[in-house]
Amino acid sequence: MANSQGAVELAAVTKSFAGSRRAPGGYCALEGVNLSIRGGEFFCLLGPSGCGKTTLLNLGAGFEAATSGRVSVVGRPVTAPGPDRGVIFQTDRALFDWLTVAENIAFGPSVRGLPEGERRQRVEEYLQLVGLTDHRSKLPRELSGGMKQRTQIARVLANEPEILLMDEPFAALDAYTRSHMQREIARIWQATGKTILFVTHDIAEALWLADRIGIMSRGPGSRVERIIEVPLPRPRAKMTEDFISIFNELSELIDAAAKTDATD
Amino acid sequence: MTAVFQAEGQPAGPAAPRLATGASLAPWATYGGVLAFTLVVWTGLSMVTSPWFFPSPLETAKAIVTLTATGELPGAIGISYFRILTGWSIGCVLGVPLALVAGRVRFVRMLVEPYVNFFRFVPPIAFLGIAILWFGIGEKSKIAIIVYTSLFTVFMNTMAGAMAIDETPSRAALSLGASRRQVLTKVVLPQTIPAIIVGVRIGMGFSFMSVVAAELIAADEGIGYMIYSARLFVQTANAFAGIIALGLMGLLADSLLRLAALRLFGRHALAF
Numbered sequence: 001m002a003n004s005q006g007a008v009e010l011a012a013v014t015k016s017f018a019g020s021r022r023a024p025g026g027y028c029a030l031e032g033v034n035l036s037i038r039g040g041e042f043f044c045l046l047g048p049s050g051c052g053k054t055t056l057l058n059l060g061a062g063f064e065a066a067t068s069g070r071v072s073v074v075g076r077p078v079t080a081p082g083p084d085r086g087v088i089f090q091t092d093r094a095l096f097d098w099l100t101v102a103e104n105i106a107f108g109p110s111v112r113g114l115p116e117g118e119r120r121q122r123v124e125e126y127l128q129l130v131g132l133t134d135h136r137s138k139l140p141r142e143l144s145g146g147m148k149q150r151t152q153i154a155r156v157l158a159n160e161p162e163i164l165l166m167d168e169p170f171a172a173l174d175a176y177t178r179s180h181m182q183r184e185i186a187r188i189w190q191a192t193g194k195t196i197l198f199v200t201h202d203i204a205e206a207l208w209l210a211d212r213i214g215i216m217s218r219g220p221g222s223r224v225e226r227i228i229e230v231p232l233p234r235p236r237a238k239m240t241e242d243f244i245s246i247f248n249e250l251s252e253l254i255d256a257a258a259k260t261d262a263t264d
Numbered sequence: 265m266t267a268v269f270q271a272e273g274q275p276a277g278p279a280a281p282r283l284a285t286g287a288s289l290a291p292w293a294t295y296g297g298v299l300a301f302t303l304v305v306w307t308g309l310s311m312v313t314s315p316w317f318f319p320s321p322l323e324t325a326k327a328i329v330t331l332t333a334t335g336e337l338p339g340a341i342g343i344s345y346f347r348i349l350t351g352w353s354i355g356c357v358l359g360v361p362l363a364l365v366a367g368r369v370r371f372v373r374m375l376v377e378p379y380v381n382f383f384r385f386v387p388p389i390a391f392l393g394i395a396i397l398w399f400g401i402g403e404k405s406k407i408a409i410i411v412y413t414s415l416f417t418v419f420m421n422t423m424a425g426a427m428a429i430d431e432t433p434s435r436a437a438l439s440l441g442a443s444r445r446q447v448l449t450k451v452v453l454p455q456t457i458p459a460i461i462v463g464v465r466i467g468m469g470f471s472f473m474s475v476v477a478a479e480l481i482a483a484d485e486g487i488g489y490m491i492y493s494a495r496l497f498v499q500t501a502n503a504f505a506g507i508i509a510l511g512l513m514g515l516l517a518d519s520l521l522r523l524a525a526l527r528l529f530g531r532h533a534l535a536f
């Protein structure tokens with residue numbers, strides 16, 4: 001499934017934030033990050049809070065520019081956001097508060113000028129996928145936290161981007177909905193061959209989903225410390241012994257990368 | 265779960281639970297009570313003074329009837345409304361787009377900010393003399409004052425609103441394929457609507473103040489003129505009538521504005 005061209009590549013990327021009067025000197029979030037995500041790959045990024053996962057995603061999305069180094073997507077340098085890279089934000093403030101669930105989902109197809117019929121069909125399809133068909137006419141302020149997040153996911157999927165950048169998309173969901181969404185995203189990924197960069201705190205989630213897992217070190221100047229291939233066969237529906245032993249192994253690596261002393 | 269909550273006596277429905285502080289009276293009952301209280305105190309005050317010092321509600325009502333019969337009051341209301349609405353509309357039409365651009369484009373903001381920070385200390389009425397010099401004693405000078413008043417207020421509020429909006433929805437729109445221009449019209453503008461409505465409402469309020477001030481000083485018709493000339497001829501009841509008319513005019517204009525805003529922009533998180 002994976003082809004050899006790097007779908008998302010970061011080469012020697014450094015990202016510093018300028019200082020302010022409150023915090024003079026600035027802050028160097030990422031330093032010398034090298035990462036190559038293969039086309040069609042499901043890549044999970046694990047790391048402690050504040051290590052720079054969102055920052056890394058923002059660079060790939062084109063929301064911010066790297067201080068130095070190269071960020072490219074399918075061989076082209078990233079200069080701006082674009083519909084080839086769908087972004088699911090960590091925060092639910094990303095929704096359009098004045099549009100209904102259905103209108104939020106229709107936004108991408110509509111600004112890109114898809115014909116009315118196809119637009120409507122996609123809205124229905126993805127409303128159903130995230131289980132919001134009955135709530136299609138609600139405004140975001142009338143939704144629960146989990147429903148907002150599902151709206152965001154449907155909105156991005158309805159745009160059918162090649163690459164998905166997902167920032168802890170399931171963190172706000174209840175355990176049942178989360179495992180349902182995990183299965184769905186794995187199914188969509190397998191059916192469509194999209195490239196997915198998926199940020200999470202959750203080791204088990206990364207193990208359910210990823211082909212490879214990148215472990216980030218604690219900041220400042222954090223980097224992708226290690227990359228691990230997940231040798232588990234798919235579908236990964238069960239807590240096998242292999243799963244548990246890899247889980248434990250991974251926990252130790254993360255503790256080491258995060259230099260254990262700090263708490264999350 | 266739902267059953268438990270309903271058994272607690274919370275009615276199901278869209279109404280948000282009220283953080284009540286004891287007041288469970290219907291609004292009309294409260295308004296009626298306040299009105300009755302006001303009339304009692306007012307009557308009391310008029311009884312211990314004299315009609316030319318503090319006319320009673322009855323005398324004020326008589327003045328309203330007389331002024332209406334002579335056509336003086338309706339005429340004054342009409343001309344003042346005309347000045348306010350004309351000036352305020354022009355102010356809004358100029359102020360909103362300018363404020364949107366200034367709120368979103370740093371360079372434009374830097375150009376206008378010095379002016380804004382200077383003129384915010386210059387009350388509209390200070391320009392009346394100059395306005396008369398430039399536009400004559402007629403309608404134009406008064407309308408110019410209202411334009412200045414509302415333009416300023418609308419501009420300040422809208423710009424603050426456009427500056428304070430969250431960037432995340434704009435970023436989301438860009439990665440969904442929206443152009444810069446689509447982001448401005450389909451995301452930034454809707455996000456700014458609540459601030460625009462606030463600005464437009466406050467602008468209306470200040471326009472009422474300015475028109476009366478202008479009419480007190482330089483006019484021969486309008487509510488402000490009516491109130492002022494009543495003082496000259498010690499027809500205090502007429503001044504009271506004018507003040508009541510003014511309050512009601514404002515109330516009506518604001519209610520219509522709110523109603524229209526709710527109708528047009530009910531989906532937005534309006535601050536009322």
Ligand SMILES: Nc1ncnc2c1ncn2[C@@H]1O[C@H](COP(=O)(O)OP(=O)(O)OP(=O)(O)O)[C@@H](O)[C@H]1O
Binds near residue numbers: 017018027047048090
């Ligand atoms: N705009 C900014 N200005 C200054 N510092 C910033 C800015 N954005 C992020 N940072 C800093 O960069 C570091 C990484 O932040 P980031 O949001 O990428 O963390 P994260 O790994 O996504 O954390 P979490 O798991 O809690 O979401 C943090 O120390 C943060 O304070």
Ligand SMILES: [Mg+2]
Binds near residue numbers: 053054055090167
């Ligand atoms: Mg984050």
